[in-house]
Amino acid sequence: DTAVSQTPKYLVTQMGNDKSIKCEQNLGHDTMYWYKQDSKKFLKIMFSYNNKELIINETVPNRFSPKSPDKAHLNLHINSLELGDSAVYFCASSHMDRGQMGTGELFFGEGSRLTVL
Amino acid sequence: GENVEQHPSTLSVQEGDSAVIKCTYSDSASNYFPWYKQELGKRPQLIIDIRSNVGEKKDQRIAVTLNKTAKHFSLHITETQPEDSAVYFCAASRDYGQNFVFGPGTRLSVLP
Numbered sequence: 001d002t003a004v005s006q007t008p009k010y011l012v013t014q015m016g017n018d019k020s021i022k023c024e025q026n027l028g029h030d031t032m033y034w035y036k037q038d039s040k041k042f043l044k045i046m047f048s049y050n051n052k053e054l055i056i057n058e059t060v061p062n063r064f065s066p067k068s069p070d071k072a073h074l075n076l077h078i079n080s081l082e083l084g085d086s087a088v089y090f091c092a093s094s095h096m097d098r099g100q101m102g103t104g105e106l107f108f109g110e111g112s113r114l115t116v117l
Numbered sequence: 118g119e120n121v122e123q124h125p126s127t128l129s130v131q132e133g134d135s136a137v138i139k140c141t142y143s144d145s146a147s148n149y150f151p152w153y154k155q156e157l158g159k160r161p162q163l164i165i166d167i168r169s170n171v172g173e174k175k176d177q178r179i180a181v182t183l184n185k186t187a188k189h190f191s192l193h194i195t196e197t198q199p200e201d202s203a204v205y206f207c208a209a210s211r212d213y214g215q216n217f218v219f220g221p222g223t224r225l226s227v228l229p
Contacts, residue, residue, distance in 0.1 A: 042222070043161070043222070104210060106153075106161075
């Protein structure tokens with residue numbers, strides 16, 4: 001019963017191709033994220049959706065387009081792949097708790113390692 | 118926006134010794150500070166967190182301290198074991214869990 005699952009786990013593709021990574025969470029969370037982890041292990045936020053609405057859109061090339069069909073899913077589509085897109089992409093979810101109760105813990109998926117040749 | 122710095126970038130300790138990792142943040146509105154551990158090839162997982170209304174929190178061999186005035190927080194691991202070897206990330210966020218900004222990570226190696 002994986003809490004945050006993403007597919008595929010590994011993706012090897014040629015420059016210029018278009019690819020998608022899918023993410024699903026069964027935790028009932030209202031917020032989902034995409035993070036990019038490069039070869040130096042930096043974890044950088046790319047996008048965040050709360051209740052299917054985009055709330056964070058960092059400086060990411062517009063070749064990257066997230067789509068959230070419902071609260072439990074957040075997919076990432078990448079057009080015209082470049083060598084620099086090679087990284088591990090992590091999906092994550094949390095509950096946006098604005099009060100004093102609960103936890104803001106981020107639950108990560110297992111990651112999708114994208115290699116662009 | 119928030120900026121989180123983390124030191125050291127690598128840390129080697131002998132098994133049984135203590136390890137300390139320090140982070141600073143820039144946004145005084147940040148109020149939630151989690152620490153994540155990422156083992157090789159695995160996902161980051163929460164190990165301990167602290168909110169801005171608390172100065173210290175402990176869970177067995179790990180503890181976190183927060184100094185709001187100085188805007189820094191630290192992770193302390195006592196009696197280190199080989200399985201503590203991993204990359205550790207600190208993070209800061211507003212609203213107890215919105216827009217997490219991560220530090221660059223510390224690679225901890227515990228030598229037997």
